[in-house]
Amino acid sequence: MSLTLSTIVAAAAPVLSSDPISLSPWKLFLQADIIVKLVMIGLLLASIWTWAIIFSFSARLRKVGRGCDAFERAFWQAQDTDNFVRDRGREDVPSAQVLSAAVGEWRRSTGQRKMQADGARERIATSMSSAIAAAIDKISDRLNILATVGAVAPFVGLFGTVWGIMRSFTAIAGEQNTSLAVVAPGIAEALFATAIGLFAAIPAVIAYNRLSHGVNRLEGRLSRFADGLYTTFSRELEAGE
Secondary structure (H helix, E strand, O other): OHHHHHHHHHHHHHHHHOOOOOOOHHHHHHHOOHHHHHHHHHHHHHHHHHHHHHHHHHHHHHHHHHHHHHHHHHHHHOOOHHHHHHHHOOOOOHHHHHHHHHHHHHHHHHOOOOOOHHHHHHHHHHHHHHHHHHHHHHHOOOHHHHHHHHHHHHHHHHHHHHHHHHHHHHHHHHHOOOOHHHHHHHHHHHHHHHHHHHHHHHHHHHHHHHHHHHHHHHHHHHHHHHHHHHHHHHHHHHHHO
């Protein structure tokens, strides 16, 4: 009985001592076909670009939010609106741009010989809406890159997967051997390309949704500021009638 067991162990020893396929990302990259390598490099560059946009956009959004908060607080506490607009109306914050658009249209409308209050109100509201839209478009300029990476990267990784599997089938035909050892390297490389595609896409999708929510909140804040300005200017127009 012991002899039989020894024989089995001895026969199995070469199989157990054989080197397994390395799952090191660097080795998988080096062993990959040139097409799969190009796919991996492209996805890694897209991932780096994505993270750069995430960090820079998040910092910019926080900075803009703090700037708008300080500007609006100072405006509502100001005693002289004309002096405030003259001193701070050109600041590089969206709230200042909305205020400048409203004041500019106010001055043009009230400077007419025959002013119509309803028309002035409509023009002031339109000018503020345009200023808000322009500010939001400028802030959210690079969000479309995150959306593109999130949508395209999995399919680019899938292309690398398909190419790697095709290479594996070619190896089967060349070796005339259906052993797993023949096809495993190509399949591993192919699946690694898919993993890199997901690594690039998942953060991009999450960041896009989160940052879009931040942009929407900023737009809502600017709209509320514009509503307050509209109420103030409408009151002034009523007093001048």
